[in-house]
Amino acid sequence: xxxxxxxxxxxxxxxxxxxxxxxxxxxxxxxxxxxxxxxxxxxxxxxxxxxxxxxxxxxxxxxxxxxxxxxxxxxxxxxxxxxxxxxxxxxxxxxxxxxxxxxxxxxxxxxxxxxxxxxxxxxxxxxxxxxxxxxxxxxxxxxxxxxxxxxxxxxxxxxxxxxxxxxxxxxxxxxxxxxxxxxxxxxxxxxxxxxxxxxxxxxxxxxxxxxxxxxxxxxxxxxxxxxxxxxxxxxxxxxxxxxxxxxxxxxxxxxxxxxxxxxxxxxxxxxxxxxxxxxxxxxxxxxxxxxxxxxxxxxxxxxxxxxxxxxxxxxxxxxx
Numbered sequence: 115x116x117x118x119x120x121x122x123x124x125x126x127x128x129x130x131x132x133x134x135x136x137x138x139x140x141x142x143x144x145x146x147x148x149x150x151x152x153x154x155x156x157x158x159x160x161x162x163x164x165x166x167x168x169x170x171x172x173x174x175x176x177x178x179x180x181x182x183x184x185x186x187x188x189x190x191x192x193x194x195x196x197x198x199x200x201x202x203x204x205x206x207x208x209x210x211x212x213x214x215x216x217x218x219x220x221x222x223x224x225x226x227x228x229x230x231x232x233x234x235x236x237x238x239x240x241x242x243x244x245x246x247x248x249x250x251x252x253x254x255x256x257x258x259x260x261x262x263x264x265x266x267x268x269x270x271x272x273x274x275x276x277x278x279x280x281x282x283x284x285x286x287x288x289x290x291x292x293x294x295x296x297x298x299x300x301x302x303x304x305x306x307x308x309x310x311x312x313x314x315x316x317x318x319x320x321x322x323x324x325x326x327x328x329x330x331x332x333x334x335x336x337x338x339x340x341x342x343x344x345x346x347x348x349x350x351x352x353x354x355x356x357x358x359x360x361x362x363x364x365x366x367x368x369x370x371x372x373x374x375x376x377x378x379x380x381x382x383x384x385x386x387x388x389x390x391x392x393x394x395x396x397x398x399x400x401x402x403x404x405x406x407x408x409x410x411x412x413x414x415x416x417x418x419x420x421x422x423x424x425x426x427x428x429x430x431x432x433x434x
Contacts, residue, residue, distance in 0.1 A: 116141050117183065117255065120190035124394040127419035130194045139199075142191035142206045145184045152216060157223045157237030160216035170288035171244040175236040178217065179247035185213050186255040214257065221264060232267035241268075243276045243285050246295050253301040254355075260305040260365070269302050273310075278334050280317030290331025290340045293318045294349040297356050304359060304374050309430070312376055315356060328353075361388040361400055368424035369393060371400060372412060377430045380404040395423040402429070 116138060123130060130138065145162075152160030158176040162184055167177040188210035195203040225231050228241060233251070235244030245268050251257045252265040276283055281291040282299060296318050303311035321332055328349040330342025360374025379386060382404055389399030396418035403411040412427045 116187035116190040116194075120194050123194060125392040127396065129197060132198075135195065135198060138191050138194055139202060142188055142209075145187050146209055149184075149213070157220050159220075160213070161220060161237075167247065170284055170286060171235045171247045172239075172286050175238065177236050177244075177247060178221070178233060179235070179250050181213070181217050182248070182250040182255055182257060185210050185217065185257055188213060189257075225264075230267055230271075231264045232271045233264050241271045241275075243272075243283070246272060246276070246282065246284070246298065249298050249302055252305060253298055256305075256365075260307070265302060266306060269299055272299060280313060281321060281332075283334065284331065288331050288341055290329075291321060291334055292331055292349075293321055293328040294346065294352040297349075297352040300356060301359060304356075305363070305365070307373070307428075311374065315360075315374075318353070318356075358388075358391060362391060362393060362398055364394050368426055369395060369398070371414065371425060371427045371429075372402060373428040375402065375429055380410050380429070381406065390417070395419060 119134070119138070122128075148162055150158060150161055150163055158164075161176050161178075162180040164174045164176050165180065166174055167179050171177055171179060188206045192203045192207035192210060195206070220237050221233055224234055224237060228234065230241075232241050233245060233248035234241050235247055239245075248268055249265065252260070252262065258265055272282065276285075277296075278291060281293070282296040284290065284292050284295065296314050300311040300314035300318075303309075303314070318328070321337065322328055327345045329339025329344055330346040330349070331340050332338065333340040356374075361372065363370050363373070375386070380402075383406065384404070386402040386404070387400065390397045391399070396416055398414055398416045400412070400414045403413075405411060410429060412429065414425070416422060
């Protein structure tokens with residue numbers, strides 16, 4: 115909730131309302147107070163307690179998914195409170211950094227145990243389908259660099275062992291092909307500049323119903339829904355975010371344009387337009403004009419919250 119509240123304020127350019135300041139403080143303190151003691155040498159020392167977590171990772175355990183969102187929550191509180199309560203903001207920022215270091219130490223024990231950097235669902239699990247939850251470190255929280263070896267090795271495991279017919283197959287609780295989780299993997303690949311993201315996007319498009327929606331879990335044999343919502347709004351939202359990030363996404367203090375535009379879209383002459391779309395820096399409208407035999411022309415118009423951010427155009431095979 116803290117992360118999404120920060121996202122709302124970033125996209126709208128609005129300051130945190132004074133009535134929300136104390137709830138933000140309480141939410142961040144709750145994260146701090148829920149953490150376990152770090153006075154022992156156990157792999158779960160300093161993490162959040164065992165729980166059911168995101169429902170589809172398995173039985174109660176010390177899930178890294180919870181920890182990554184806890185760190186993101188503290189960072190969100192830091193950012194939202196910075197203009198109005200500097201001391202508390204700095205406290206939560208220091209807490210986020212210490213929490214992140216604690217998770218790094220725990221992940222190091224996993225790397226030693228598993229003989230590879232990929233992140234399991236918890237400190238005590240092997241790499242399995244539940245590792246999909248650990249991708250939260252890269253998408254959507256962006257707590258790590260796009261090329262973090264732990265994140266990318268986790269993706270490689272999932273692609274090799276947990277994909278069926280081009281889509282992620284969850285074999286715990288939410289059993290079936292999951293459109294929204296497949297798109298999580300695609301988002302990590304897109305952010306890393308790995309062109310394989312498009313194969314996953316195409317696979318998800320192929321799983322859509324005639325009405326353009328996805329069940330929460332899709333039977334790999336029938337292609338119909340087999341668990342959960344018949345019209346999964348989360349999946350639809352992830353599709354919108356996937357298309358949006360193909361055109362424009364934030365990366366630190368800059369905007370990246372066009373990194374996910376399929377090359378096949380550029381093999382024609384009609385302009386491709388996207389926007390106006392909200393970003394952390396303001397609203398942007400983008401026009402990409404293909405020019406067969408030459409580099410496409412990319413232009414944009416922005417209504418920025420402040421000054422224009424650093425903008426990089428990264429069309430396929432294009433230089434910055």
